[in-house]
Amino acid sequence: MKTELTINGEHHTLDADVRTSLLDALRHHLHLTGTKKGCDHGQCGACTILVNGRRINSCLTLACMHDGDAITTIEGIGAPDALTILQDAFVAHDGFQCGYCTPGQICSATAMLEEVKAGWPSHVSADLMAKPKLTVEEVSERMSGNLCRCAAYPNIVDAILSADEAAS
Incomplete structure (x- = not known):
């Protein structure tokens, strides 16, 4: 087809x-x-x-x-010579180990940051009507569909929080 x-x-x-x-x-x-x-x-x-x-x-x-x-x-997200803020943060915070899950993590985090900017709450958002504030708990919940066999989760969360702060 x-x-x-x-x-x-x-x-x-x-x-x-x-x-x-x-x-x-x-x-x-x-x-x-x-x-x-x-x-x-x-x-x-x-x-x-x-x-x-x-x-x-x-x-x-x-x-x-x-x-x-x-x-x-x-x-389609960044390039080796022109990384996005998020990709730079993944590198700076060692948000990858073997790298297998990294493309999915970065695509998911890219969309997740847009969802937060649009005001979408998550299951751990304290106030469904307030603009979400990214915390470790918020990022962990929002990224829960992306697994990392190497357990780089703390670094991935730090990278996402750092990218969000840098973009603000």
Whole structure:
């Protein structure tokens, strides 16, 4: 099935079986291998990408469902010579160890920071009507869908808090 996708600002026409996950389309059909396949069941977050600005697990959705959508993968967030504030913070705070989960962590954190700016509360927000304030508990809750086998969580949280502070 032909599917039109805009990925990292570039138009792509994908011709793939309707059963092809968005993750497999990115990795195997479009050769964008920054997005990682972890569990392939939506439990680890390694495959997190942004679709129309919202974070999703790309292993849980079919590519053909995203005809016309704007997709951002880790390849579309910063560049080796022009890192985002968040990517710089991950480096500065050693927010990665083996690096396997890092693309999903950064995509998720990028969207999460936008959710906070938009005023979206989380399950640990004390006041659902107040603008959320990022704390260790808030970041931990909001990033709970992204697992790190190396247990770099304290560094990941510090990186996100640092990036939020630097962006403010």
